[in-house]
Amino acid sequence: MDISEVARRAGLPSSTVRFYANKGLITAINAAGERRRFTPEVLDQLALIALGRAGGLSLDEIAAMLPADGAPRVDRRRLLEKADEIDAMVKRLKAMSQGLRHAAQCPAPSHMQCPKFRQLLKAAAAGKLKPPAAAPAQAIQRLSAGPDRPASGAHGD
Incomplete structure (x- = not known):
């Protein structure tokens, strides 16, 4: 999925999706210089981020629970x-x-x-x-x- 579809399906602005990718909370699968593309699992990761934020966790706390392999490690x-x-x-x-x-x-x-x-x-x-x-x-x-x-x-x- 490209960034605009991820944003649409997650109900987020594209800028937020880009920010989360830049912060390392989610990972794009594209090659350098290409338009950002994501696997469908990114929607689950964005839902986990939303849940953590709703619970008052900082993005750094959430990042520690979302390692690069995508399998959440809940503290x-x-x-x-x-x-x-x-x-x-x-x-x-x-x-x-x-x-x-x-x-x-x-x-x-x-x-x-x-x-x-x-x-x-x-x-x-x-x-x-x-x-x-x-x-x-x-x-x-x-x-x-x-x-x-x-x-x-x-x-x-």
Whole structure:
């Protein structure tokens, strides 16, 4: 398949397919100077890349799991670490959501008189309410938007 067909079938821009090839995540089978051609297995490799990106893995982490022979070598320990990171992020986001809802509906005359709001302020001052990292947020956006695409034209990590 040529690059345009791979891009079409994978739902990616050709520039993303080229970027992944240049980064070594996928391999073209053409001779030097020819138009890039790929085996049908590249679609599975692109799906694995999309899955890794959706899970918040960096392209370097994904590359380590996709050696040149095309047989994925999944780092189970890293996947468990990433799952733990996502669980912690979900917990922080859930607490933040509940705090914001409370602040929006709090019957106290002033938010500064609300004990729960004061707890939120204290947690924020201690750095416990940090926003989620960009990669997982982008992964959430990709999951809701469709196929893996680099954010706003940026391809790398």
